[in-house]
Amino acid sequence: MHDIRLIRDNPAEFDAGLAKRFLPPQADEILRLDRKRREALTRQQEAETERNALSKQIGQAKAKGDEDEFNRLRSEVERLKGVLEASGAEAGKFDEALNMHLAGLPNIPLDDVPVGEDEEANEEVRGWGEPREFDFEPKDHVDLGEGLKQLDFERAAAMSGSRFAVLTGGLARLERALAQFMLDLHTTEHGFTEASPPYLVRDEAMYGTGQLPKFAEDSFHTDNGYWLIPTSEVPLTNLFRETIHAEADFPARFTAFTPCFRSEAGSAGRDTRGLIRMHQFHKVEMVCITKPEDSEEELERMTNCAEEVLRRLELPYRVMLLSSGDMGFGARKTYDLEVWLPSQKTYREISSCSNCGDFQARRMNARFRRDGEKKPEFLHTLNGSGVAVGRAMLAVMENRQNADGSITIPDVLRPYMGGLEVLGA
Template sequence: MHDIKAIRENPDAFDAALARRGDTPVSAQVLALDEARRAKISAAETAQAEQNKASKLVGAAKAKGDEAEFERLRTLVSDKKAEVTAMQAEAKDLDAQLTDMLARIPNLPADDAPDGADEADNVEVNRWGDVPTFDFKAKEHFEIASVAASMDFETAAKTSGARFVMLKGAVARIHRALAQFMIDTHVDENGLTEHMTPVLVRDEAMYGTDKLPKFGDDSYQTTNGWWLIPTSEVTLTYSVAGDVLEEAALPRRMTAHTLCFRSEAGSAGRDTSGMLRQHQFEKVEMVSVTHPDQSDDEQKRMLRCAEDMLERLGVPYRTVILCTGDMGFGARRTFDIEAWLPGQNAYREISSVSTTGDFQARRMNARFKPADGGKPQFVHTLNGSGLAVGRCLIAVLENGQQADGSVKLPDVLAPYLGGKTTLAVDGTLS
């Protein structure tokens, strides 16, 4: 959500920032609606004052026995009351329109976010690991002999339809091991507090984390009105909604491993093979709630947490900063980490780490009390994948594939796999 005062003070700068995203100017529309709302509020206050003044005179006219004046004033009070009620209703409607308009305007990009139109204009800032070379044609994850029987799309389609998968046996265990490894590392080494959150949330939680109203079509809503979370960013971030935190309690660092649900309404025809783009998937999420002065450094810290996960797993990756035309709706600045997938001969996104500034905090009224006094200020919120479990499984399987169809697994997973380090051709761990 945007600060209407900031738009009033510098509408040209607001439009210029939106233009960097490729959006059309909106400040004139916003300010016209804001002016109409303020004018209606002012008129209602004036009418209210006139009503109050007339009300005081009614008693005096009656006491004097001036029936004509008494009736005139009583009628005036009644008329003013109706006028006030009507204008307050109009002001409330205009306020709702303004709030809805502001809620649909994306966040303004940070000054250092590179300008650009789409993903082709993203800027690489880091690269790690040597892309593996094979003396055979690298396969995609679902084609690997040791994986194919345990990654069951046919049964999943029978029960749920397209873009679902049923993992079985050792592959399911490796998937679980990856999630456990991520959570343990974030909790034991990265200082995040583990949460187990609901996956069903109310409108307010989706709205407060900028998923509504704009992206309702990309999410699933139940028949009784709850929403299935697209990521635990929603539940973790909204946990501070309406709160006034002590400055000393910041930053608040959280993590959760949850199911996530996305309808992928805007991705028809993309990544239809394999489990790269699913309606239901699992993710280990990182969320930080910080003092505004700490948020940029916190984003760098979160980025390193996610990158380190891939380094420990031995998965080559590159990190890019997204250009203004490719950033998400609520982000000021986003770094994407892209893991190398030999089967596709390409880097594919496995984590996004974003700072939203106070964009989400304004929507959900999350503030902190400055240690040196003064009025509460909005916190900054950040979120990042640490990591997407299914995509990490894909990367581990494809990068570890062997000529005989087996998969060499990362050593860091051995404690979670009973000491086993190989997915054998027959689909068992050895």
């Protein structure tokens, strides 16, 4: 959500920020709704003040026995009651319209975010590792998994439809091992607190992190009013909603391993083969809550935490600074980590780390109070994949495959795999 006071003070700057998102100017309409709302509130307040004054006069007229004046004043109070109700309803109408308008607008990019409509304008920040040179034709993860008889799309489709998979045997254990490794790394070395949050949330939680109202079709909704979480960013960030916290509580860092559910609306024909784009997948998420002055430094720290996962798995990757048109709705700056996939001979996203500034905190009313200060301030929220477990697994499979179709287990995962060094059929 945007700060209406900043829009009042700098409407041209606000529209310039939206222009980086390739959106038309919005400030005039926002300020019109804001003006109408405030005018109605002013009428309501003036009528309330006048009614209070008349109520005192009614008491005086009654005490004097002046029935004519008493009746006149009561008639005027009744008229003002109608003004109060009408102006209150009008203020509510314009307040709702204003909030709906603001809720549909994305966050404003920071100045160092490259301006561009899509991923073509993304900028590579750094890279790590060199793609492996194979002395045989590498297979993709689908062929590898099916060759091991441990990855089954057909039986998953029979019970659930497309974009689902069943993992068995060593691959199921590899998925679990990856999650345990990531959680242990983030909690023991990176200072995160592990959480196990709900997988079902209500409308207000989805609204707080920006999934509602704009992206309702991208998530799954139950028939009794809940949403399946698209990422544990939603419940973890909402831990701070509707609360004023102490300054000493920050930074707060949480990590969680959860399933994630996405309808993938509008993605027909994209990544239909394999585990890249699923309705259900697993992810280790990182969420950081900070004071405003610390959020940029925290974004760099969080991104490095995700990078460390890939370095220890010995997976070549690159870090991309996303353009204004490629960033998510709630982000003001985002780094994507892209891992090398031999079968595609390209890098694919495996983690996205974003600084949302106070955008989500305003929607959730998440605030803190500085020591010695009376007025609370909005917090800054950040989130990042640490990392997507399914994509990490397929990256391990493809980058660590052998000519016979087996998979060499990375050293850091072997303790979680019972010491297994090679995963075979």
